[in-house]
Structure formats: structure tokens, C-alpha cells
Amino acid sequence: xxxxxxxxxxxxxxxxxxxxxxxxxxxxxxxxxxxxxxxxxxxxxxxxxxxxxxxxxxxxxxxxxxxxxxxxxxxxxxxxxxxxxxxxxxxxxxxxxxxxxxxxxxxxxxxxxxxxxxxxxxxxxxxxxxxxxxxxxxxxxxxxxxxxxxxxxxxxxxxxxxxxxxxxxxxxxxxxxxxxxxxxxxxxxxxxxxxxxxxxxxxxxxxxxxxxxxxxxxxxxxxxxxxxxxxxxxxxxxxxxxxxxxxxxxxxxxxxxxxxxxxxxxxxxxxxxxxxxxxxxxxxxxxxxxxxxxxxxxxxxxxxxxxxxxxxxxxxxxxxxxxxxxxxxxxxxxxxxxxxxxxxxxxxxxxxxxxxxxxxxxxxxxxxxxxxxxxxxxxxxxxxxxxxxxxxxxxxxxxxxxxxxxxxxxxxxxxxxxxxxxxxxxxxxxxxxxxxxxxxxxxxxxxxxxxxxxxxxxxxxxxxxxxxxx
Numbered sequence: 001x002x003x004x005x006x007x008x009x010x011x012x013x014x015x016x017x018x019x020x021x022x023x024x025x026x027x028x029x030x031x032x033x034x035x036x037x038x039x040x041x042x043x044x045x046x047x048x049x050x051x052x053x054x055x056x057x058x059x060x061x062x063x064x065x066x067x068x069x070x071x072x073x074x075x076x077x078x079x080x081x082x083x084x085x086x087x088x089x090x091x092x093x094x095x096x097x098x099x100x101x102x103x104x105x106x107x108x109x110x111x112x113x114x115x116x117x118x119x120x121x122x123x124x125x126x127x128x129x130x131x132x133x134x135x136x137x138x139x140x141x142x143x144x145x146x147x148x149x150x151x152x153x154x155x156x157x158x159x160x161x162x163x164x165x166x167x168x169x170x171x172x173x174x175x176x177x178x179x180x181x182x183x184x185x186x187x188x189x190x191x192x193x194x195x196x197x198x199x200x201x202x203x204x205x206x207x208x209x210x211x212x213x214x215x216x217x218x219x220x221x222x223x224x225x226x227x228x229x230x231x232x233x234x235x236x237x238x239x240x241x242x243x244x245x246x247x248x249x250x251x252x253x254x255x256x257x258x259x260x261x262x263x264x265x266x267x268x269x270x271x272x273x274x275x276x277x278x279x280x281x282x283x284x285x286x287x288x289x290x291x292x293x294x295x296x297x298x299x300x301x302x303x304x305x306x307x308x309x310x311x312x313x314x315x316x317x318x319x320x321x322x323x324x325x326x327x328x329x330x331x332x333x334x335x336x337x338x339x340x341x342x343x344x345x346x347x348x349x350x351x352x353x354x355x356x357x358x359x360x361x362x363x364x365x366x367x368x369x370x371x372x373x374x375x376x377x378x379x380x381x382x383x384x385x386x387x388x389x390x391x392x393x394x395x396x397x398x399x400x401x402x403x404x405x406x407x408x409x410x411x412x413x414x415x416x417x418x419x420x421x422x423x424x425x426x427x428x429x430x431x432x433x434x435x436x437x438x439x440x441x442x443x444x445x446x447x448x449x450x451x452x453x454x455x456x457x458x459x460x461x462x463x464x465x466x467x468x469x470x
Contacts, residue, residue, distance in 0.1 A: 007079070008075055008078070008079055009064070009101065009102075010063060010064050010065040010075070011063050011065070011100070011101045012063065012101045012103070013061040013062065013063060013064075013098065013101055013103045013104070014061070014062060014063075014064055014067065014103070014104045014106060015056070015059075015060070015061055015062070015103070015104075015105055015106070016049050016052045016053040016056070016105075016106045016107075017053065017106070017107050017108070018053050018108045019108060019110065020108070020109065020110035020111075022108070022110075026111035029111050029112065029114055030043055030046065030111060031043065032139060033114065033118075033123075033127065033139065034088060034090065034111075034117075036127060036130040036131050037084075037088060037126045037127060037130060038084040038085060038088055038090075039081065039084065041073060041077055041081040042081040042082075044071055044081075045067070045071060045078070045081045045085065046085055046090055046091070048067060048070055048071060049091070050108065053108060061103060063101075064078075088123065089109055089112070090108070090109050090111065091106060091107070091108065091109060092106075092107040093105070093107075115143070118136075118140055118143065121226065121230045122230060124136070125305065126302075128305070129302070129305075201228070201229060201232045201239065201242075202239050205239050206228075206239040206242060206243065207220075209239065209243040210243060213246070213247060213250060214255055215250065215255060215256065216254070216255050223259065224246075224257055224259070227262065227263070228242055228246075231263075237266065245262060245265050248261075248265055249261040249265060300318070301314060309402070313402060316364075316367060316398075316402070317360075317364075317398045317399050317402060320360045320361075320363035320364050320367065320398035320401075321360045321363075324359060325348050325351075325352065325359050325362045325363055325366065326345065326348055328363040328366060328367075329344060329345075329348060329370075329378075332366065332367065332370045332371065333370070336370065338376065343377070343378075343380065344377055344378045347380045347383055347384075348362065348366070348378075350380075351383065351384070355387050355388070355391050356391050357390060357391055357395070357396075358396055360397065361390060361395055361396065361397070361398060361400075361401045364398045364401035364402055364405065365383055365386060365390070365401065368386075368405045368408070369383060372405060372409065386408075390404060
């Protein structure tokens with residue numbers, strides 16, 4: 001909050017200019033789409049600027065205390081509201097130092113159309129975060145204008161030339177006047193393009209980098225461009241880093257970027273536990289990367305939604321990420337009406353000592369055992385086995401662990417091929433050819449000498465047997 005007092009004082013002067021006319025339809029968009037994202041203070045500030053522009057504009061400099069008193073806001077909250085308006089493209093701020101105070105010019109920017117707003121991935125994502133998907137879906141239907149089926153009708157609309165008699169020679173006669181009108185109307189829009197959120201990604205530099213990769217140009221200019229812009233806004237990834245991610249995701253057979261791999265690489269690179277541990281030291285971060293706790297939490301929620309997790313799954317992931325393993329275990333056992341046994345405590349402590357798994361992954365394993373599997377207590381042998389598997393697979397985040405849990409559940413619920421239980425449990429031996437029933441054994445007849453020898457041996461055995469009986 002000290003930043004606000006350093007950059008803005010009640011005695012600082014302000015004036016307002018407008019880059020675009022705000023219509024009644026724009027007010028509907030402001031209140032239904034923008035307000036959930038920026039808040040009521042920001043929309044109140046925007047409305048007050050519109051009034052000031054009508055009354056005074058840039059003709060008279062006024063102190064900021066006028067705005068603060070009318071909005072009933074302190075400097076910190078006023079500064080926060082201003083930043084939000086700037087972030088979503090509704091306001092541009094220009095500052096100039098004067099002798100005793102600074103002078104700020106607030107330039108009101110165009111309000112995006114409902115269609116453009118809802119097609120902006122970042123703004124739509126923020127809106128879903130605030131209101132939930134069902135509400136945003138209702139808003140989308142509200143702003144959807146479906147044309148009535150008129151196949152049975154014949155269009156009888158009159159054209160311009162049907163109504164007005166127009167002499168084309170008058171165009172050349174009034175060319176100077178027409179040029180002046182065009183300059184007056186179009187000049188402001190050149191300096192203030194309608195782009196929504198301010199774009200800071202240097203596309204010209206990025207395109208010069210990826211040129212050598214020979215990526216399919218159609219993909220590069222459409223789907224991939226939107227994805228790159230989205231992740232640049234979410235994570236602040238610069239052009240060189242983005243180029244590296246793109247290069248690793250190319251399918252050189254089709255010369256296309258595999259977007260699933262591309263997103264997964266960015267996700268792992270910026271949200272794995274190991275990466276978080278490295279970047280957690282604020283002293284090593286640039287000012288651009290020094291997010292507040294609220295910013296980080298929001299960024300994480302956005303990332304998880306983009307990765308495909310549901311709201312319930314995200315709640316589990318965030319809980320795993322923010323609670324110590326023993327406290328997490330105790331919370332689940334208490335919720336189930338049980339208690340933490342000494343063996344369970346020992347199991348968790350052993351996992352922390354012996355495995356390389358982060359606390360959040362251990363928590364997800366606990367959740368799997370007690371909630372998903374609905375065991376009454378932790379099964380130490382099973383936990384150790386799964387933890388060993390996850391450690392070898394380098395599972396460092398709760399979301400990766402949850403994906404592993406889903407695979408375990410899928411394997412468990414997939415019907416196995418029916419087999420004869422008895423035959424299935426039999427041990428299969430390898431037999432020599434002579435022991436197999438289906439082998440046809442050829443009998444070789446004995447020679448006369450061999451037959452006489454065996455007969456003699458048989459007589460001797462018979463005689464010995466009779467002597468033994470006496």
C-alpha cells in the first residue's frame with residue numbers, strides 16, 4: 001500500500017479526456033462483464049471520470065482530493081481501482097511533474113463489445129473465476145443475438161441509390177472537406193487502438209526467431225498466436241523463453257506445434273515443485289515477476305483450469321499445496337469421525353524422511369487412501385509402494401499426483417477380460433516332446449538277438465524271485 005502514497009498524493013492535479021464515446025449499451029457491458037473482474041470501486045471511478053469529462057474535461061486542473069471525496073476512497077483503494085481499469089484496457093494514465101505537484105491525464109478508453117470481451121481468453125477466464133461457469137454461460141446467452149428464421153420471406157429492403165439521388169461528381173468537389181472530417185474522426189483511434197488488455201509481447205522479434213523452424217504459417221497466425229498471447233499474459237514468458245517452448249513442441253513430420261505438448265511444457269516449467277522452490281526467493285526476481293500472494297493464487301487457479309481440472313479437483317489441489325501433511329491427515333480423519341493413530345503418524349514421517357516427494361504430493365496420496373479409496377486408516381505398505389512409484393516418475397506437484405490417482409482409478413474400474421479361474425491359476429510347464437500326448441511315437445521292432453537277450457534276463461529274474469519265496 002505504500003506504493004500508492006509514493007506515486008499519488010491528494011494534491012496532485014488531474015484532468016480527463018475521452019478516446020471514444022461511451023454509449024448506453026457500453027454501460028450494460030461495464031456492469032455485467034467488467035464489474036465482476038475489476039470491482040465496484042473501479043467501475044465507480046470510471047463512471048466518475050465520464051462525468052468529469054463532460055463537466056470539465058481537460059480545461060481545468062483539479063486536485064485528486066475531489067475524486068477521493070466523491071468516491072469516499074482512500075489513496076490505496078483509489079490507486080488499486082485505477083490499476084485495475086488500466087489492466088483491462090479501460091483507462092490510460094499519463095503523468096507529468098509540475099512545480100508543486102504532479103499532473104495526471106486520465107484518458108478513457110473504448111469499452112469492448114460483448115462478443116470481443118467473451119472471445120478474449122484472459123478476460124473470460126477471470127470472469128469464470130469470479131462468477132463460475134454457469135453464470136458466465138447465462139451472460140453469454142444474454143449477449144447472443146440469434147437471427148429469426150426468415151427462409152419463407154423475401155427481402156424487400158431498399159438500397160441507398162433507390163432512395164437518394166446522388167451525383168458522384170460532388171465527391172471530387174468536396175474532397176478537401178471530406179478529408180478534414182476523416183482526420184478529425186480517425187486521428188484519435190490511431191493512437192488508441194481497441195486491444196483490450198495491453199499487449200507487451202514483441203511479435204516481430206518472436207517471428208524472426210521462429211522463422212527458422214518452418215512452422216505451418218496458418219497455425220502460427222491463428223491458434224498458436226492466441227495460445228502464445230494467453231500464456232505470455234498469464235506467466236509473463238518472454239519471447240526467448242516462448243521460442244524455446246515452441247521449438248520443443250514441434251512435430252517435424254507435419255511442421256506443426258503440438259499444442260498439448262506446448263502447454264504441458266509451460267505448465268511443468270512454471271508450476272512444478274522444483275521450479276517453485278527455485279523461484280521462491282523474491283530477491284532473485286525481477287520487478288515484473290514479483291507478484292503478490294493474491295496474484296500467485298489467481299495465476300495458479302487459472303493454470304489449473306486451463307489444464308482441465310474441475311473446481312472440486314482444484315480445491316483439493318490447493319488444500320494439498322497449503323496444509324502440512326500431518327495437519328492434512330488430521331483434518332480428513334476428523335471429518336470422517338476418526339483419529340490419527342501412531343502407525344499413521346509414523347507412516348507420514350517415514351515418507352517425509354525417505355522419499356523425495358513434496359508435502360503436497362504426500363497429501364494427495366493421503367487423500368487417495370482415505371477419501372478416494374475410503375480406507376479407515378492409511379495402509380503403510382500400499383502408500384510406500386505408490387510413493388516409490390511416484391518418486392521414480394518424478395511427480396513433484398499435487399496436480400501431477402492427481403493425474404496419477406486418476407490413472408489408478410481407471411485401471412481399477414476397467415473391466416478385465418474373462419478367463420477360466422482354474423486354468424488361469426494353473427502353472428504352465430514346458431514338457432519335452434516325448435511327454436506330449438499329441439506326439440506320435442514311432443516304435444522300432446527289436447532284433448532277434450536283442451529279443452533273446454531280454455528273454456534270458458526275464459528268466460533269471462523269475463528264477464531269483466521263486467528262490468526268494470522258498
